[in-house]
Amino acid sequence: MALKLMKGCEAIAEAAIQAGCRYFFGYPITPQNDIPEYMSLRLPQVGGCFLQAESELAAINMVYGAGGAGARVMTSSSSPGISLKQEGISTCCAAEIPCVIVNMMRGGPGLGNIQASQGDYFQAVKGGGHGDYHLVVFAPSSIQETCNLMQKAFDTADKYRTPVMILADGLIGQMMEPVELKMNPNPEMPEKPWAAQGYDPKGERPRAVLNSLYIETEDLDVLINRLHERYAEIEKNEKMVETYHTEGAEFILCAYGTVARVCKAAVRILEEQGVKVGLVRPITLWPFPTETVHDAIAQESVKACLTVEMSDGQMYEDIRLAVNGCKPCEFMGKAGSIIPSAEEIAERILKMREA
């Protein structure tokens, strides 16, 4: 298969189509506009439907509808737009609607700016909407990985009947890298007997009611328990994490997405100076790879760990929970879309080493 130089947003959109996505509903916002633009061109070519909704809220509710009818559907937005979708995301979780949501994070809070950021970790991982739910959250760090995760996102959404979020940052959306896309003109679609695809009074197909309202306390309890069990299953099966040069390291860096790439460059700089440093990169932010993070940092050789984020310290909370006090934890990060440089990270590790 040939490599193609593609912009992140366009590659993601194409990967979604190859994974069987045929419906896209969205509302424009920078820096992810290339996704809807690409979808508006490509989806009609494959017999799908692109629709620019009148608002983010409308878009996520259209996703609810298409997902409820059994289609592979996605929406994308960027931070402030994702905030507007939260009501619908909570609803999709309650109604057990499989769908994929892409967030190309930009600076926040509020309208923030339009540069890359990682300020939406809490919103994605801890629940931006109300109620007891989890999103499965994938955090890719390259365009190729984003494309690979797209197929997995749709498969995971269908397998567990849950929304899956791709949490990337504006940089991944806007940059170009060579990618290899698996072209798949007839993607395999799982059977969805639960979907609202028409009631058959002769009994072949029962009525499908996809609802998020359970007025009776006992009924809601049944749903919550079902979701709870499913989440336990996801936690058991779906954790993904990359460890890089962690064995026998003196310090461990923790980062995800674009920042993890900068951390790899920092590892290289430090190794050239004879300092053994490793990186733990969670690929699923929920379920969080707690055990791997813990084991990498709990090693005897490790003096301390440093979490690096383009935020004021969000994944840092989960890192500290994983480390559970066994080693000192420090944080380095900048909100407002400033990406720490590899040199700065290396310098910080050298300072920690002196201390």
Next chain:
Amino acid sequence: MVEKNIFAGFGGQGVLLMGQLLAAAGMMEGKHTTWVPSYGPEMRGGTANCSVMLSDEEIDSPLITRPTSLIVMNRPSLEKFEDKVVPGGSIFVNSSMIDVKVKREDVNAYYVPCNDLAAELGNNKVANMIMLGAYLGKSKCVDVETVLDALLEKLGQKKAKLIPLNREALLRGAACIE
């Protein structure tokens, strides 16, 4: 081999395209490559730049803080990035539009009158290709013909007639360096 390049100029000068063609040509020659644009509320006449990395090894961070080459099409870009170039690196200056010299003495400066040379070829729009040719003449990191293959892919067969002009522009730029 690791080339860390920043291309900069004002919107409309073809700065992002220069970088894209280099990245695509690098890919076609089997190198690892990344292209990162500056993006923002930019428009024609505003500033634009992109960072392009070419490497024989896998690229970790695509962000460039210290470029090995700086390619500037207008004066504000030179002033913005001059100090960031690594010692021993190269600065390619569009001397048709930049009337100052590179201040640093620890870098190699190349002055290429891109717009004037493009006008000689009868098309001002190829000023960026003259500059890209100059960069390739010095760095030799990809072949001129591979860049033209990348351009043809971008233009499509309907505009293939533009390839000879662009070839001439790339070669004219490369000739400036010798």
